Amino acid sequence: MIRSALLIAKKDLYSELKTKQVLATMIIFAGLVILVFSFAFDPANNTTKAVIPGVIWVIIVFSGILGLNRSFISEQRNDTMQGLMIAPLDASSIFLGKFLANFSMILVVELVSLPFLFLLFDFKMYGGFGYLILVLVIGSFGFISIGTFLAALAANSKSSEMLLPLLLFPVTSPILIGAVQATKIILTNIEKLSSAMAWIQLISAYDVIFFVLCFILIDYVLEV
Amino acid sequence: MSANLEREKAALLAGQSAAEKASLVPKILFGTTVVSILASIYFIFIFSSIEKTMGVVQKIFYYHVASAWCAFLAFFVTFIFSILFLAKRKRIFDTYAYVSAEIGVVFTTIVLTTGPIWAKSSWNTWWAWEPRLTTTLILWFIYMAYIMIRQMDGVWDKKARLASVFGIIGFIDVPIVFFAIRWWQSKFHPIVFGNGPSQKGGGIEPNMLVALLVSITALTLLYSYLLQKGVTLENMRIKVTQYKEKLREDLEN
Amino acid sequence: MIELKKLVKQADNKLILRGIDLKIDKGETVAILGPNGAGKSTLLKVLATLIKPTSGLVKINGLELRKNQLEIKKLQGYLPHSSLLYEHYSPLENLVFFGNLYGIKNAQEKAIELVKEVGLSFFLNEPVKNFSRGMIQRIAIARAIIHEPPLLLLDEPHTGLDQGAISILNNVILSMKDKGTTTLMVTHDFKQAAEICDRIIIIKNGKVADDFRLEEKELDTVSEKYQLQVEGVS
Numbered sequence: 001m002i003r004s005a006l007l008i009a010k011k012d013l014y015s016e017l018k019t020k021q022v023l024a025t026m027i028i029f030a031g032l033v034i035l036v037f038s039f040a041f042d043p044a045n046n047t048t049k050a051v052i053p054g055v056i057w058v059i060i061v062f063s064g065i066l067g068l069n070r071s072f073i074s075e076q077r078n079d080t081m082q083g084l085m086i087a088p089l090d091a092s093s094i095f096l097g098k099f100l101a102n103f104s105m106i107l108v109v110e111l112v113s114l115p116f117l118f119l120l121f122d123f124k125m126y127g128g129f130g131y132l133i134l135v136l137v138i139g140s141f142g143f144i145s146i147g148t149f150l151a152a153l154a155a156n157s158k159s160s161e162m163l164l165p166l167l168l169f170p171v172t173s174p175i176l177i178g179a180v181q182a183t184k185i186i187l188t189n190i191e192k193l194s195s196a197m198a199w200i201q202l203i204s205a206y207d208v209i210f211f212v213l214c215f216i217l218i219d220y221v222l223e224v
Numbered sequence: 225m226s227a228n229l230e231r232e233k234a235a236l237l238a239g240q241s242a243a244e245k246a247s248l249v250p251k252i253l254f255g256t257t258v259v260s261i262l263a264s265i266y267f268i269f270i271f272s273s274i275e276k277t278m279g280v281v282q283k284i285f286y287y288h289v290a291s292a293w294c295a296f297l298a299f300f301v302t303f304i305f306s307i308l309f310l311a312k313r314k315r316i317f318d319t320y321a322y323v324s325a326e327i328g329v330v331f332t333t334i335v336l337t338t339g340p341i342w343a344k345s346s347w348n349t350w351w352a353w354e355p356r357l358t359t360t361l362i363l364w365f366i367y368m369a370y371i372m373i374r375q376m377d378g379v380w381d382k383k384a385r386l387a388s389v390f391g392i393i394g395f396i397d398v399p400i401v402f403f404a405i406r407w408w409q410s411k412f413h414p415i416v417f418g419n420g421p422s423q424k425g426g427g428i429e430p431n432m433l434v435a436l437l438v439s440i441t442a443l444t445l446l447y448s449y450l451l452q453k454g455v456t457l458e459n460m461r462i463k464v465t466q467y468k469e470k471l472r473e474d475l476e477n
Numbered sequence: 478m479i480e481l482k483k484l485v486k487q488a489d490n491k492l493i494l495r496g497i498d499l500k501i502d503k504g505e506t507v508a509i510l511g512p513n514g515a516g517k518s519t520l521l522k523v524l525a526t527l528i529k530p531t532s533g534l535v536k537i538n539g540l541e542l543r544k545n546q547l548e549i550k551k552l553q554g555y556l557p558h559s560s561l562l563y564e565h566y567s568p569l570e571n572l573v574f575f576g577n578l579y580g581i582k583n584a585q586e587k588a589i590e591l592v593k594e595v596g597l598s599f600f601l602n603e604p605v606k607n608f609s610r611g612m613i614q615r616i617a618i619a620r621a622i623i624h625e626p627p628l629l630l631l632d633e634p635h636t637g638l639d640q641g642a643i644s645i646l647n648n649v650i651l652s653m654k655d656k657g658t659t660t661l662m663v664t665h666d667f668k669q670a671a672e673i674c675d676r677i678i679i680i681k682n683g684k685v686a687d688d689f690r691l692e693e694k695e696l697d698t699v700s701e702k703y704q705l706q707v708e709g710v711s
Binding site (some may be wrong): 004007011014015018019077078079080082083085086087088089223 | 525526527529547548550551553555557559560561562563564565566570574575577578579580620
C-alpha cells in the first residue's frame with residue numbers, strides 16, 4: 001500500500017515539476033498575500049510585529065487551499081480518477097499519495113514565502129528556529145491531511161473551489177488557533193516555551209486523531 | 225386509466241388506518257411541547273428569583289443555555305444518524321440527519337443572538353471570545369458546511385454519503401475546538417456549573433436550577449417535535465419525486 | 478469466466494439494470510449491443526468495479542465481486558469513453574506509471590513494446606495532450622492491456638476513429654484473443670461487432686433481450702436480430 005501511495009505521490013510531484021503551474025501559483029499568491037498585509041498593516045510600525053504569527057498562518061492556509069483543490073480537480077481531466085479507482089489499490093493509498101504530494105508542496109511554499117515575509121516586515125527572530133520549524137511542520141501536517149480529505153469530498157461538487165474553504169476553515173480552527181499561539185510564543189516570548197509546547201501537543205493530538213479518521217473514512221468518500 | 229384509479233383508492237383506504245395510528249405521535253409531541261413551553265415561561269418569569277447583579281436581563285440565560293443544549297444535541301443526532309447511514313444505507317437515516325442539522329442551525333442561531341444580547345447588557349460588550357460562544361460560532365459554520373454539501377447537484381445517495389462523512393468529522397471536531405478555545409481565552413463567561421480555569425464559578429440557586437431544567441426539557445421537546453415534522457415533510461417530498469419519476473417512466477413505455 | 482445472476486442496479490429511483498443473468502466463458506469475444514440508455518455501459522462499469530450493484534451476484538473467475546475487489550481489479554483491463562491518460566505525460570510515462578501501479582516487473586520495456594505495437598513509437602516521449610483522437614485511443618488501449626489482463630472490457634472503442642486506427646485496434650484485440658483473453662465490447666458499430674466477435678448479446682431496458690453466437694461474420698444476421706428487438710422503441 002505504501003508503494004502505491006509513493007507512486008501516486010511521485011506522479012503528482014513529477015507532473016508538477018513538468019508544468020510548474022500549481023507551485024508557481026501558490027508561491028505568487030503567498031507573495032500577494034504578504035503584499036496585501038503590508039498595505040493593511042504598516043510594516044514600519046513595531047506593533048505590526050504582533051500580527052506576524054497570524055500572517056504566517058493566513059499565507060499557509062490560503063495558498064494551501066489553492067493547491068489542495070487542484071490535487072483532485074486535476075484528476076477529473078480524462079477521468080483519470082477512474083483510472084486510479086480501477087487499479088488494484090486501496091482508497092487509503094490514493095489519500096496517502098495525494099497527501100504526501102500536497103504536504104511537500106506546502107513545505108516548499110513555506111520555505112520560499114516565509115523568509116520573504118520576514119524580509120519585507122523586517123522581522124528579527126530571537127532564536128527558537130528549531131521550534132518554529134517544528135510548529136510549521138506539525139501544523140501543516142494536520143492542515144494538509146484534513147485538507148486533502150475534504151478536497152476529495154469537495155471534488156464531487158461542480159463548485160468545488162467554493163465548497164472546499166467552507167468545509168475546511170471551521171474544521172481546522174483548532175490547528176489555526178494552536179499554531180498561531182505557538183508561533184507567537186516562539187517568535188516573541190521564547191521564555192514561555194512550556195505553553196508553546198502545550199499548544200504543540202494539542203496540534204499533534206489533532207493531527208493524530210484526524211489523520212486516522214481520514215484514513216478510515218476515505219473509503220466512503222472515494223466510493224463510487 | 226380508470227383501473228389504476230380504483231386500485232389506488234383501495235390502497236389509500238388501507239393506508240388510512242395505518243396513517244391514523246402514526247399521526248398520534250406528532251399530536252402527543254405537539255401537546256407536550258406546548259405544555260412544557262408554557263410551563264417554562266411560568267418558571268422563568270414568575271417562579272425563579274431575580275439575579276442580584278444582572279437583574280431581569282439574566283432571564284435570557286434560560287433559553288440561551290437550553291438552546292445551546294439543543295444545538296449540540298441536534299448535531300449529536302446528526303452524528304449518530306450519519307454513522308447509521310454509512311453502515312446501513314437506508315434513506316430514512318440520512319433524512320433524520322439532515323433535518324436534525326437544519327433544526328440545529330436554528331437553535332445555534334438562537335444561541336448566537338441571545339448570547340450578544342446577554343453580553344451587551346451584563347458585560348457591556350457585544351461579543352466575547354470565550355470558549356462556549358466561540359465554539360457555538362464554529363458549530364454554526366460546521367452546520368452550514370454540512371448543509372452546503374447537501375446542496376450539491378447529484379444523486380441523493382452520493383450527497384447523503386458525503387454529508388454523513390462530514391457529519392462524523394464535524395462532530396468529532398467540536399470537542400477539540402472547545403478545548404482549543406478554552407485554552408486560548410477564558411475570561412468572561414461565568415462558569416455556571418463547577419469550576420473552570422477562570423476565577424470563581426457563579427453559583428446557582430435551586431429555583432433557578434428548576435427553571436433551567438424546565439426550559440431545557442421544553443426546548444428538547446420542541447426539537448423532537450420539529451424533527452418529527454421535518455422528517456415527515458421530507459419523506460412526503462421524496463415520495464412525490466418518486467411518483468413523478470414513475471409517471472415519467474410509464475409515459476415513456 | 479464471468480457469471481451474473483439477477484444483477485440489479487438502481488440509481489435515484491430509476492432501475493437501470495433489471496435482473497441480468499449471464500454466463501461468459503473464458504476466451505469468448507462478446508459484443509454488447511442495444512439502444513441508448515439500455516444499461517450497457519452500466520453493466521460494464523459494474524464489472525469494472527466502478528459501480529456497486531444494488532443486488533445480485535457477480536462472479537469473475539470464480540471470485541465474488543463484493544469480497545475480492547483487489548484480485549478482480551488485477552484481472553481486468555477497462556477502456557471507457559475517456560482515455561484515463563495523464564495529459565502532461567508522454568505515452569511512455571503514462572504506461573510506466575500504470576504498469577508500476579499494477580505491479581509489472583519491467584514496466585519500461587513493456588511500455589516501449591506496446592507503443593511499438595500500436596504504431597506510435599515516433600511519439601514515445603511526446604506529451605499526450607497534443608495527440609489526435611485516434612492516437613489517444615491507441616495509447617489508451619495499450620494502457621488497458623499493459624498488465625496482460627485475462628478480461629478486457631471495452632466501452633464503444635471504435636467511436637470517432639478513422640479506418641487506420643480501427644484496424645490497429647482490432648489487431649490488438651485479436652492478438653489478445655489469441656492469448657486467450659475474454660473480451661466484452663459495448664458497441665453501436667455492427668460491422669466491427671460482426672468482424673471481431675463470436676457472440677452477440679442485445680440488452681434492452683436493462684434486460685438481456687437476445688443472446689446468440691455468430692458463426693460466419695454475418696453482418697445481416699446481426700442487423701436483423703437487432704431490429705427485431707429494438708422495434709417500437711422511439
